[in-house]
Amino acid sequence: MRWLLFLALLCAGLAPAAERIRYCDYPVYPPVSWSDGQEVRGLAPQVVKAVLGGLGYDVQVVNLGNWKRCLLDAAAGRVDVVLAYRTEQRDQGLLFANTPVLREEVALFYNRRKPVRFERLDDLAQYRGGLLFGESYGADFDRFVASHDTIEYVSDSTQNFGKLIRQRIDFIPYERRTGRLLVERLPGGANIVDTPRPITVDYLRLAVSRHSSLVRRLPEIDTALQHLAADGSLARWLDESERDYRAMLARGATP
Numbered sequence: 001m002r003w004l005l006f007l008a009l010l011c012a013g014l015a016p017a018a019e020r021i022r023y024c025d026y027p028v029y030p031p032v033s034w035s036d037g038q039e040v041r042g043l044a045p046q047v048v049k050a051v052l053g054g055l056g057y058d059v060q061v062v063n064l065g066n067w068k069r070c071l072l073d074a075a076a077g078r079v080d081v082v083l084a085y086r087t088e089q090r091d092q093g094l095l096f097a098n099t100p101v102l103r104e105e106v107a108l109f110y111n112r113r114k115p116v117r118f119e120r121l122d123d124l125a126q127y128r129g130g131l132l133f134g135e136s137y138g139a140d141f142d143r144f145v146a147s148h149d150t151i152e153y154v155s156d157s158t159q160n161f162g163k164l165i166r167q168r169i170d171f172i173p174y175e176r177r178t179g180r181l182l183v184e185r186l187p188g189g190a191n192i193v194d195t196p197r198p199i200t201v202d203y204l205r206l207a208v209s210r211h212s213s214l215v216r217r218l219p220e221i222d223t224a225l226q227h228l229a230a231d232g233s234l235a236r237w238l239d240e241s242e243r244d245y246r247a248m249l250a251r252g253a254t255p
Contacts, residue, residue, distance in 0.1 A: 025061055066133050097218065
């Protein structure tokens with residue numbers, strides 16, 4: 001029996017270590033992705049860890065300081081995976097899973113003290129908007145941004161909404177669920193509202209770098225995502241993340 005135990009220990013020691021996969025996240029989008037000051041939390045990292053961990057990978061979460069850097073590093077192969085909206089430009093460096101992680105409605109946020117009239121994109125040409133570096137909200141909106149010099153870029157969502165509260169900008173396009181959560185905790189946030197009409201509806205998807213070894217396992221990734229959607233895990237994790245985020249704020253913690 002001793003030699004069997006010895007053999008088991010020896011085999012365990014010789015077992016190859018799990019391949020490490022780098023997942024890039026910019027945790028400023030609660031409840032999808034946020035930080036409690038110690039680790040990145042939310043639906044996005046939970047999905048990545050569940051899917052890739054289930055395939056035998058060791059997932060390393062990296063935060064490069066802004067979303068544009070995440071996308072650039074993923075396209076170059078310096079990180080393996082991100083969660084993002086699909087665009088023609090991103091298709092050049094990334095491969096996207098077919099099954100979405102989340103349906104997102106992008107709304108226009110504005111200060112009720114300075115109302116914004118919005119029925120179609122061209123209405124926004126008379127206003128000053130704010131975006132984070134690297135953000136994309138659909139082909140039509142991206143074309144509007146490219147053809148109008150009316151957008152100011154920052155790297156932090158809190159800074160952007162702070163500018164809107166102080167009326168230094170007129171609008172912010174942002175995920176409706178996330179934007180409402182963010183303004184709840186900001187002084188003056190009660191003046192920030194969102195338009196009923198969305199700018200666009202898009203789908204957050206798991207995307208792998210075309211340079212990553214994950215490319216060959218994309219069909220398995222998609223199958224795993226289908227199971228998580230079908231058994232209700234994605235919806236449950238989103239609700240749990242929002243509850244945990246609100247609980248953190250109630251404790252007085254700073255994200």
